[in-house]
Amino acid sequence: MAEIQILVVEDSKMFADAISGEIRSRLCFDSVITTSLEETKKLLEKGSSNYFLAVLDLDLIDAHDEQILDYVISKGIPSIVFTGNVSDEVRERILSRKVVDYVLKESTQDVDNLVRVIQRIYKNQLVKVMVVDDPGDTRRLFKSLLSMQKYVVLEAANGEEALEVLEQNPDVKLVITGSSMPEMDGFQLVSEIRKKYRSDRMAIIGICPHGSGILSAKFLKKGANDFVNKPFTKEELYCRVNQNIEMLEKIEAIRDASNKDSLTNLYNRRYFFDLGRKIFENARRGNLDMTIAVIDIDHFKRINDTYGHEAGDMALKCAADVISKNIRKTDLLARLGGVEFCVLATNMKKEKTFSFFDTLRKRIKENEFKVGSKVLPIKIALTVSIGVTTRIGDSLEATIDQADQLLYQAKQSGRNKVVVDNT
Secondary structure (H helix, E strand, O other): OOOOEEEEEOOOHHHHHHHHHHHHHHHOOEEEEEOOHHHHHHHHHHOOOOOOEEEEOOOEOOEOOOHHHHHHHHOOOOEEEEEOOOOHHHHHHHHHOOOOEEEEOOOOOHHHHHHHHHHHHHHHHHOEEEEEOOOHHHHHHHHHHHHHOOOEEEEEOOHHHHHHHHHHOOOEEEEEEOOOOOOOOHHHHHHHHHHHOOOOOOEEEEEEEOOOHHHHHHHHHHOOOEEEEEOOOHHHHHHHHHHHHHHHHHHHHHHHHHHEOOOOOOEOHHHHHHHHHHHHHHHHOOOOOEEEEEEEEOOHHHHHHHHOHHHHHHHHHHHHHHHHHHOOOOOEEEEEEOOEEEEEEEOOOHHHHHHHHHHHHHHHHHOOEEEOOOOOOEEEOOOEEEEEEOOOOOOHHHHHHHHHHHHHHHHHOOOOOEEEOOO
């Protein structure tokens, strides 16, 4: 994948170096620095690079009155203004040019704010936001503003249409809705959304006419996270939207820390058994078929003893990555502890069980990873042994024990094998 590049136009070496250093260390992006309009034109006229964003100082030695902004935007590069001069007049001129955002520049500490804005915009490419309102011009305004921040924006004209969009896009993170709409108004929509999506999973912002305090209170009472009054400033909208998205991300991070293994980022043992027992009970009642596979890395102690614990950690992460990419989205995968992983699969055809897990075994073996120096790296190929059971035991723990016994058979018969109880 091509490295993400940020164009930095800044004639202060102190700020240019600070911005470039923070972009590299915190975001792992590359940056290209120019110090004048002329230098920027020479660079962009080559047309050899595709910049994700530009960071622009407005006051350059050969350019004033936002000339650099006009030029860079004309090249189709989304731009963030980083300037110490944001009077009301300058602010109006900046925002009229459809910049992504602006950040005040007073000291090198403000570079932190700038890098957080860049990071937010990069993350937004994977965040779905839905705008719901009857007037088409209102939806177009919100879509235009949020698209500049690189959000994935969906639209609906009323509450009923919005629920249909959510049915097709359950990963929407934020809904922005007006109050007065035909078919189903904004308040009814909030109530319907909250029947299925909690406020820590999906945020809702209500749009209220200015001075209608009772409507904003009604939105909040119905379950909205926030509201914005019309007319609003672009900065206020961006702040409210970003703060709500970031709050959801923080909650998700806390949830992940509780449910996931810190090394491999797979679900941990506790989460696996909490969810797995519910699936097991469904299987016991005959509602679905269940398959359990226990996977163990072969000769793991040898990797640790020969190459060190860092190589051992890399082996675990490598195996976890290959397994997660080669199982079905509906399968539950966890690191049970040590070098042991467990897959709980539902409704997998028994006649295809062996070939499925044997293909997984082969792909792990084919996926080498490197340790040692960058100059002379050592390539290591992993192998795994896998025990698979399709028979439901007296409990989830007993069913996993069955798969463990089959794993033991695979180890005893030479390792790098799959043993299934239905073959």
